[in-house]
Amino acid sequence: MTPSAPPGQSEPPGSRRALTVSVLAAVVGGAAAYFTTGRVWASETVERVAPLPPDTVHTTGRDLVPWAAAAALVGAAGGLALLATRGRGRLAVAALLTVAGLAVAAGGVRGLAGDTTFVWPLLCVAGGVLVLAAGVVALARGRGWAAMGARYDAPAPRAKAPAAVGPDAPPAAMWDALDRGDDPTR
Template identity: 35%
Template structure:
């Protein structure tokens, strides 16, 4: 018995689309490839933040420590010989230490303000560092405090110190001031991209809590509810 060639032909397999399976190319022909990338500007802003914090803390610490050290020393000549005298940085001038404290406070305040306020505080930080450096260098050769120490040691009102020398601590204070200046410049350039302190007490809408939900009623008999209300910035007494 003759069989036709069509009988021996195998049925062609169903296309992937008919079988309910989509090829990867057909499923998402235009799907973009996911590539892990970081924003270079954001990374630079984070590095600038770390550098500003380091420069600000180290700079203010150096200025304050240098102000407590001996800036100049000499001898007070008396009828019976000579007496050694010295003057510290804070005795020579109190401005570098005061400006270092102002700069440290401005460094903290940078994260508590936004927009124009951040630029103003950053400028104050930079000016504090610049002022501390200029004052430390300009008063480096001032022997007024040393002469006052000589007058005290000899009990003579017009006594002056002789053989005076200046230590390296005024230069160290100037270096600390320059570090504060660098912190201020970094804050001026990159401060707008730095994070700010949490505004948990800036409650929009008055009564809405996190995610738009109203907070639970406060039970004055439960200390836990009272602490949670204080944490949200509310008055638990209801006054």
């Protein structure tokens, strides 16, 4: 039994590997898609009044499909959130990853449909598919994955000691009061 598995249950074999692969897929896919949306997807030459030369207007993926860049960031952050969540929270993150992956892939397909370059929108679709796959795997298998241990949880509040520490108390009692969160100078 591993320390991070729920009490009475052992971690399924290969679950750490599936968690690692899902996290990496979401982070790499989201980062790659975000990078590709910043590249030039389309260029257009605009004629201007003489004697001005023609002007070339470059349009990035973020200009064409701004939601794809935002969804790519959500995918990258959601991949890291898989590590910090458990139970229903992890399922919510997995569902968010699935939706973000669909949005990124749809943005890339939208870019392919226009008069754009072929490479950057296609890489955006590939990044979206990675995020989507990470979300689907996390939805299917996320409940059995390890979670961060209890040492990362916020400490439970301690009960206050009823006895006040006076100025004539031994130094050890004053240090104990400080450890409890009491102010021994009051």
